[in-house]
Amino acid sequence: MSADIRSLFATRLYRARLDLSGAVIDADELEASCYSIAEDDEAGQEWCEENGYPGYTSYASLTDLAWRFPIFGEIVKLLDQHVAAFAKDLEFDLGERELKLEDLWINILPEGGTHSSHIHPHSVISGTTYVAMPDGASALKLEDPRLPMMMAAPTRVKGAREELKSFVYVAPEVGDVLLWESWLRHEVPMNQSEDDRISVSFNYSWG
Template identity: 80%
Template sequence: MSQIKSLFATRLYHASLNEFGSIDPDELEASCFSIAEDDEAGQEWCETEGYPGYTSYASLTDLPWRFPIFGDIQKALDKHVAAFAKDLEFDLADRALVLEDIWINILPPGGTHSSHIHPHSVISGTTYVAMPEGAAALKLEDPRLPMMMAAPTRIKDCREELRSFVYVKPEVGDVLLWESWLRHEVPMNMAEEDERISVSFNYKWE
């Protein structure tokens, strides 16, 4: 009797941030806009690098220390990442996964964030602060794609686990986690007026 099973799974963690915390989404959104308005170095970096909208990635490296709400977010994320690491069955020995960096993203209508990975990290993720109607989903790429030179395309309604790209549309307050080697992107924000706001982060093993 023939058997077919799936191998080499790519796991995606999807939960409510407040499953392990109590973060006020309105306060978080207001904090993101306030920080962006005051962060002249971040604004300058975005303009120089041609980054659409705003990110604190290259300017503010200590958000949890500067702003209490980000300290609360870190406490919640620590628990989410620990739960994901348990699902992944990582053998961490006497070391731990700790927050390496955390940053704000404010993507205006028409803005995109091209395909990328997060080198030198173990777990990466995003929690979602504002997702207006038309805001882009997160696009995840099958890591085996470069090896599929001669493979035919899949049928349109193939199973999710067999697709080359998977689009995940989170809601405000959700957190998504994935292993940092997983290539991902944010397609164009098709919202008519409002920004897509998120907070992204990396965890390293130390």
């Protein structure tokens, strides 16, 4: 028996090296900058403590990383190119407006730290570039956006095709950039490394 079976409503994930354009980001300088900012950011430290956030994030405290440290300004220039390429792949009709950086923040996740499942509302494209990924550092966990509607569905067989899995784990390397549409739920499972997992995350909005 023959049948026409198609995959509909694709969820796209973009992965590339941050420095594709030929610019080189000094990984050691970037890591040192992340630690320096975390050490000086008392407001960020207080927010993390008050909200039970393991390690450190500048998400709620700093909005000017690209101004504070030139290396973050260089990262933004590269991210702009990657986001434009991803938007083209997604076939967005942006009209005369562009996708622009909304916010950029540092994440330092120590051993045992997690970042629970979440989305990034009010943005179009979100993503992360990776600064330190020691052995045992957790992969990014992505959730099938249809999952809440699958109350009566059986589980998938082991080895199911990637586009049919309920969860997909992506293990990035230092210098990778991952992009996804901001409505895609994702999380960072427990960091099982003794060393910090360091990343820089960001959101792009329309216009």
